[in-house]
Amino acid sequence: MTEQGVRWTSEQVLALAPDDASRKAGSKLGTPGPWSGTGWGGQGAEEGAGALWGRCAGSGRTSYRAAVDLAGPAYTCSCPSRKFPCKHVLGLLLLWAGDAHEDGDGTAARVTRAEGAPDWAESWLAERRTRAAAAPAAPADPAAARRRTERRAARITAGAQELERRLADLLRGGLAAAEQTGYGLWEETAARMVDAQAPGLASRVRELGALPGSGPGWPVRLLEECALTHLLDQAWLAGDRLPAPLAATVRARVGLTASPEGPVLRDRWQVLAQYDTPDARLTTRRIWLYGRDGGHTALLLSYGAAGRAPQQALPVGAVLDAALRPYEGGGPRAELVEQFAAPSPTAGPPRGGPVGAALDAYGRALADDPWLDAWPVTLTDVVPARAEYGWQLADAGTGHSGTSGTGHGGTTGTSAIGHGGTSAIGTGNTDTGDTGTDATATREAIPLTRAAQERAGLWRLIALSGGGPLTVFGEVGHQGFSPLAAWSPAAPAETVPLM
Secondary structure, X not given: OOHHHHOOOHHHHHOOOOOHHHHHHHHHOOOOOOEEEEEEEOOOHHHOOOEEXXXXXOOOOOOXXXXXXXOOOEEEEOOOOOOOOXXXXXXXXXXXXXXXXXXXXXXXXXXXXXXXXXXXXXXXXXXXXXXXXOOOOOOOOHHHHHHHHHHHHHHHHHHHHHHHHHHHHHHHHOHHHHHHHOOHHHHHHHHHHHXXXXXXXXXXXXXXXXXXXXXXXXXXXXXXXXXXXXXHHHHHHOHXXXXXXXXXXXXXXXXXXXXXXXXXXXXXXXXXXXXXXXXXXXXXXXXXXXXXXXXXXXXXXXXXXXXXXXXXXXXXXXXXXXXXXXXXXXXXXXXXXXXXXXXXXXXXXXXXXXXXXXXXXXXXXXXXXXXXXXXXXEEEEEEEEEEOOEEXXXXXXXXXXXXXXXXXXXXXXXXXXXXXXXXXXXXXXXXXXXXXXXXXXXXXXXXXXXXXXXXXXXHHHHHHHOOOOEEEEEEXXXXXXXXXXXXXXXXXXXXXXXX
């Protein structure tokens, strides 16, 4: 494979940015002006691995030293920024990504190949290799761990019982009164759930407190969410009588830390999307992966302190030869166990299906996890369309009789790992051609969520479509569909991030 073939694109680099401000600042640093001492090399550089390094002039006298381990990828910078990767790392990557075009034009590369990294970069790389080779820590005392688990379970049980009394008082007084009581009582209840070591219940209580007075129909939404919270309380209190898979899901929803316990799955994992959701306490990063060989969909979660981006970041659109292990009761969540090679270019969009298959898949997933907010799906041959309630994605009507329109032989299914084999989108017989009905008669549409309609990614999606069909990956839930990445038939190997 050529050097240009494995080099990241600017879009993949910018998809790593923790926020829009970093994306804009990094773009300004993606030119040779502020950089000196740049280089690219190290072990595996001919396959696009190795490392990048360089010094970027800052506002002070001392330049910032930035380095990237491309095999991770992993990043370091001497700047004081709390964002990860910072603007200097993004600028260095953009400088390197731009060389793919510069070299093709016969001009000199801006990040030149070197035999070895400078001492400061080599020291960081050596430290990473040492940590990777270090022996795992000795296991904790199992008896002490069991006692801690029992004490925490007792506290959660007390918290769930208290929350049940709070819900009963709310319904006894009438939902209309919830608008007058204010948010303080909800926050107090949430704090009690935190004291009970049930962060999942605390999060649901805060969501309940935000519903009163939130717009037309808020009493209905409040009643629905109260019912789901009551269901979770009762499921926890009756956990010893639940089937093992559902009991694991309840533990995860309440907030108990799940562990990766499933079988290791090695595949060529395609990075579909990456985005952060910050709150007052921490920043959560979600990275969606798709197994090119096995057809599984997996979710990597990582966390950073409030105001700081998590360290784990992968280039959207790249493919990783890696092994994942699913979490118990964590739906599609998995842990990255080992990466065997540097990221390589993608081969095209994942397999998918029409809107109806996506909705069916979400319904089946709800049977396993009634508290599920969203489920990963890939829609094929859909077109953005304007409706009276906003934007939606509609089947293009170009024929969905068992073909995805992306050269996958009509397979419309991907299964999410660790979710009881539940299909992420139509692994069953969702082939409309088997019903004998006209494919155009079963065209369906799914509305975009309110948040998705307010993001700039919507206009990127519309521009990419130009009125024609696309393949779109995203999350479907009770509020609609949130698009995260798209592919056009004109450039099927290019993943277009929408977040």
